[in-house]
Amino acid sequence: MKKFCLFLGTVLSVFLLSGCGQGNIEMLDFVDVNFRGLDTRGTASYSVDYERLHNYLIENDKELEFESQNVYYDDQQLEEMLGISLDKSSDLSNGDSVTLTLDIDSSKVKNLVGGDKEFVVEGLDEAKKLTTEELEKHLVVNFNGVSGLGSATIDNTLPGELGYLGFTLVDDGKFKNGDLAKIEITEDLENRLADNGYLLDDDFDPSFEVKGLDEVAEKATDIANLDDIKRMIDEEVNRSYKDWNPEASYGSRYEIKEEGLFYRQFVRDSNDSQFSFNSATNNGNLVKILNVKRYYGGTENKLNTEFTAIIGFSDLFLDEENKVNVADLITIKDTKDSTYSVESVVQLYEGYGYNRVEE
Known part of the structure; x- marks a missing residue:
């Protein structure tokens, strides 16, 4: 096997030399430990003085014997051969001891000597x-x-x-x-x-x-003036689906069947979008689900359309007497067309976190 001497610079290059001296190199002499940071939270790191190692090799006519036939070794490759480690590297205080260990990979390089060396932590700043x-x-x-x-x-x-x-x-x-x-x-x-x-x-x-x-009732029945809000929902239903010239053929008449009153304390999450774009999706929601049939006016009593309506209020915030200020309520309105059954709409709203209010 050929023997190579190590030239250390930006890249460590191994050159074939003649007349190089023999002998082991104590690598602990070329590795130092540095401390930085605050006392009790200090950190330790090591550094290899490649320049001094290079000068030492030249001055003492030393050579390194590598098992590999590679001719280029950079700093990182050499560090891997040295197997450098610290027993502690963080949460250090002034006066602590840190042990540096070099576990030389003898399968790759023959004449580097490792070992252990203890360092006392010092120079950490007072926090x-x-x-x-x-x-x-x-x-x-x-x-x-x-x-x-x-x-x-x-x-x-x-x-x-x-x-x-x-x-x-x-x-x-x-x-x-x-x-x-x-x-x-x-x-x-x-x-x-x-x-x-x-x-x-x-x-x-x-x-x-x-x-x-803002305080929101856990259950609708915890609202002291619940009857007032229910009355206001019914008034909103009557305004929204009021017969118009029912005697005339061009008029319309509504038939409404209530399917239940439902309450939700909290919006499920920011992506909860069961309402149309101009409707509220806030907390403290009370809605009534209705089956609505609209008929043409006149005497034929012909069905024009059928759908499910959802009408109610959100922002049912309580005062100290558990009453809601009805002047601050936000109206909720939504509809589902005839492709949705009433049962499906109820199931949807239960999935959105609503519970039926037992009256």
Whole structure:
């Protein structure tokens, strides 16, 4: 087998030399461990001094004996042969010990010597602490939506670079009035704080009281003035399907059969689109499902069309007396043509989260 000496630069090239000296090379002398970051969250990394290794080889007329016949070895390939590892590389504190190990791959290179070397962690920066009081002071949290599905908007007024940090709350989107919303402590948040020289205080636990969310009844029968809303639905039905000149042949007459009253506390999700484009899809919905037949006017009593109508209101928000302000209601109107049976429409709405109101 031919013997090659190693030339180390941007690319490590192996040249066939004559008269090269023999002897093992202690590679631990050419690998160093570096520490950076904050005390208690420091990190360790190693570096190989290829330039010094190259100079050493030249000055001492050393050669490396490779089993492979390849003539080019770059830095990464050489590192793989060295088998470099650290027993700890993160969450380090000043004064800790870190062991560097070189497990030389002797099947690829014969005269490199590895081993273990211990390093003491030093030079990590002392961190500032972000406290509960400071964060509660500098985060302005507002809660929006309905109780049970409330979400938060957060404005950050922390000084300097910390003002660009984004904070989130645990269970955002599921808040109800009276909850204590907690900051979600993620690895990304801790890393970004550390990048700015901060760690969380040991007893860091900020919380924000959830309040101001609209209240929606769990069941329709929990609404104190339910009868008023039912009456308003009936009035809307009468306005929508009122006979028009029923005695004349050009007129129309309606026959209406109620199929039931249905209530849904919460919208299922943002993609819930069972209503037409101009209808509400909000929370606290009460609708009546009706079978509607429209007849031509005159004496023939001939059926013109048949369909299913859905009429009601959304945004049935409760006050402290569990009453709904009927002046704030949003009208719901939808229809399904004769290709839908009434039974199918009822099943659809039950699938959308509606429950029949037992009267």
